[in-house]
Amino acid sequence: MYSPELIKGTLQTIVLSLLSENERMYGxxxxxxxxxxxxxxxxxxxxxxxPTLHKLEADGLLTTEKVSIGKxxxxxxxxxxxxxxxxxxxxxxxxxxxxxxxxxxNSFTPNPxxxxxx
Amino acid sequence: MxxxxxxxxxxxxxxxxxxxxxxxxxxxxxxxxxxxxxxxxQQGESFDEAFxxxxxxxxxxxxxxxxxxxxxxxxxxxxxxxxxxxxFGLTSTFLLLAGTIFKLMHWPFASILITLGTGLLVxxxxxxxxxxxxxxxxxxxxxxxxxxxxxxxLTSIGVLxxxxxxxxxAVTLLGGMGILSFGYVPIYFFKxxxxxxxxxxTLSSSIVATACLIxxxxxxKTGNSSWYEHGVLLTDETLTExxxxxxxxxxxxxxxxxxxxxxxxxxxxxxLVTHIDALKLxxxxxxxxxxxxEATKISLSDLEKKHDMAVVHDLLLGADDQLREGLFSATxxxxxxxxxxxxxxxxxxxxLRSAMSSGLALRTDGTFxxxxxxxxxxxxxxxxxxxxxxxxxxxTKWQLDIRQMENQxxxxxxxxxxxxxxxx
Numbered sequence: 001m002y003s004p005e006l007i008k009g010t011l012q013t014i015v016l017s018l019l020s021e022n023e024r025m026y027g028x029x030x031x032x033x034x035x036x037x038x039x040x041x042x043x044x045x046x047x048x049x050x051p052t053l054h055k056l057e058a059d060g061l062l063t064t065e066k067v068s069i070g071k072x073x074x075x076x077x078x079x080x081x082x083x084x085x086x087x088x089x090x091x092x093x094x095x096x097x098x099x100x101x102x103x104x105x106n107s108f109t110p111n112p113x114x115x116x117x118x
Numbered sequence: 119m120x121x122x123x124x125x126x127x128x129x130x131x132x133x134x135x136x137x138x139x140x141x142x143x144x145x146x147x148x149x150x151x152x153x154x155x156x157x158x159x160q161q162g163e164s165f166d167e168a169f170x171x172x173x174x175x176x177x178x179x180x181x182x183x184x185x186x187x188x189x190x191x192x193x194x195x196x197x198x199x200x201x202x203x204x205x206f207g208l209t210s211t212f213l214l215l216a217g218t219i220f221k222l223m224h225w226p227f228a229s230i231l232i233t234l235g236t237g238l239l240v241x242x243x244x245x246x247x248x249x250x251x252x253x254x255x256x257x258x259x260x261x262x263x264x265x266x267x268x269x270x271x272l273t274s275i276g277v278l279x280x281x282x283x284x285x286x287x288a289v290t291l292l293g294g295m296g297i298l299s300f301g302y303v304p305i306y307f308f309k310x311x312x313x314x315x316x317x318x319x320t321l322s323s324s325i326v327a328t329a330c331l332i333x334x335x336x337x338x339k340t341g342n343s344s345w346y347e348h349g350v351l352l353t354d355e356t357l358t359e360x361x362x363x364x365x366x367x368x369x370x371x372x373x374x375x376x377x378x379x380x381x382x383x384x385x386x387x388x389x390l391v392t393h394i395d396a397l398k399l400x401x402x403x404x405x406x407x408x409x410x411x412e413a414t415k416i417s418l419s420d421l422e423k424k425h426d427m428a429v430v431h432d433l434l435l436g437a438d439d440q441l442r443e444g445l446f447s448a449t450x451x452x453x454x455x456x457x458x459x460x461x462x463x464x465x466x467x468x469x470l471r472s473a474m475s476s477g478l479a480l481r482t483d484g485t486f487x488x489x490x491x492x493x494x495x496x497x498x499x500x501x502x503x504x505x506x507x508x509x510x511x512x513x514t515k516w517q518l519d520i521r522q523m524e525n526q527x528x529x530x531x532x533x534x535x536x537x538x539x540x541x542x
Contacts, residue, residue: 027146028153046175050146051187058192066145071126074149075142 001043011052013094014042016061016079016087024065024076027053053077061086121152125165129155132173137182140189147181193254199246206242210235221281224490229282236278240271262305269298283428299331347507351419354511357518364521365391371528380527383465386458387524391517393454398513400446405429405506418507425505434501434509441497448497455480458520465527479519 018033019025025033031049034042056062061083065076079087121129129151130144138144151172158168176184195203213235220228244267251263276291278284307324311317372384396410403413405423418424434451436442443449459480463471486499494502500512 026149026153028150031150045177045180046172047147047150047180047184048187050143050150050184051191053146054143054188055191069149070120071123072130072148072152073145075146 001041004045007042007044010094011044011049012056013090015049015052015056016083017091019062019077019079020084020087024078026074026076030077056083121156121165125155126152129169133181136179138185140185143185143188147184193250195250199250203243203246203250206238206246210238210243213238224488224492232278232281236274240274244271244274259309262302262309265297265301265305269294269302272297283426283431295331295334299328303327303331347424348419350507350511354418354507354514357511357514361391361514361518361521364518364525368521368524368528371525371532375528375532380465380531383461383524383527386461387520390454390458390520394451394513394517397446397451398510401429401433401506401510404433418510421506424507427503427505429506430501430504430509435497448501452482452497455482455516459523462523462527466530479523480516 014034015030018030022033027049030053031044031046034044053062057064057077061080062077063080065078067074067076126148130148133144133147133151138147151169154172154175155165155168158171159165163171213231217228217231217233217235220226220231248263248267252260255263272290272294274294276287276289276294279287279290303324306327307320310320311324372380399410399413402416402418402421403410405421405426406413406416408416423429431437433446434442434448436447441447441449459478459482463475463478466474482496484496485493486496488494488499488503501509504512
């Protein structure tokens, strides 16, 4: 499992890219999707997704669609036109970032002299 | 399997109880928890087991934490607003700083810089900070931010008016500082002290804020420098007494002289002294905003605007940049004083005149140095930045000068009777 700091910075990218693959999704569905697709490596804290969803909605990248399920309301999120564009940009940016990180860390070998520290 | 209405109600109540007040977020979380429970019930758990399990996933205080994070993300200033606020703040600080320096150095455009700086502060920076603060902080702190905003706005406007010598400065300034000291500081103290983790720090910052406000009040009071003012007003009284004595003495001297062809000098002296009396009355009536005939009843020490420089400036020099002429202008006064001085000089033998001239009072030619070492002509030196009570005292001093010059001539004529017929 990855550290929460790493996930926090990429949460928007994850949500946007998931929604660009699936036309509309609700909160719980997104959480489960992330868990399943990453074999549990990325596990969102329960509810951690909603602040990001609301923020993306406020920024005009997502719209919601309310569907009643019995006595409760389910909110489906989908990308706006602008959100679709942002999804592409964010995914591309992250790809480049991870390539850069790969290059940077390829030459990394643990310093044997410091190994007694750990 | 779908949950029953009662079960949904239970989950909804639990979510609300745990601090989620926002409807949209409540709906999201309700659906989330219910979906999770339904799936677990399908796998054979009871409602209670599934409910407990799902809630546990949020962790203690987890529901409220979700709302808090949502709130933080939504109220975060966006980049444009951040840049705009920063820009407003920086520009107005720069303008005010430059304006103050220009003002101190008596350079041009100081007033424009200060006005623009305050305008930007009051119309740009402060409202942006207020809207951000109102959005960002809890509802019950709104009053704190509004009093702070109002207090700062009024204080800034008051300072601007004070510096520009515009009317209403004192009231605005007092209003602003009143709101700050009786509104903002107490509210800040009570709101923050209760929840503050470090009470000594909150306490001491409240005390420092109060002390600063008291200091500013005190400065405003001493800004009027009552003792200094009292001294100047006493000087004016002494000069006035002296003036009356000198007039009486001159009248006695005129009477003792059998033949006198000094009627021109006498009538000019009388005219000039009377003119200055009228000018003083006009200044008082401008400052008190009453007709001149009512201004006679007003004592200078009771006048609210006794330190006002704008009254002196506007009456004698004119309110705009162009030097005013005509009745009660400095130009007119200077002309009359110069004329009288020449008449007096004319009463002395011609060989004495140039020697007399340099020592004789009422000199208005040449340049004068002001407190900042700048050279000025007589008119600006006397009336550009002169508080009312100083201007009035100076005018009394010149009246005394007029009578003293007259007295000197009279004495010289009496001691040297042959001089009463000056060579033509």
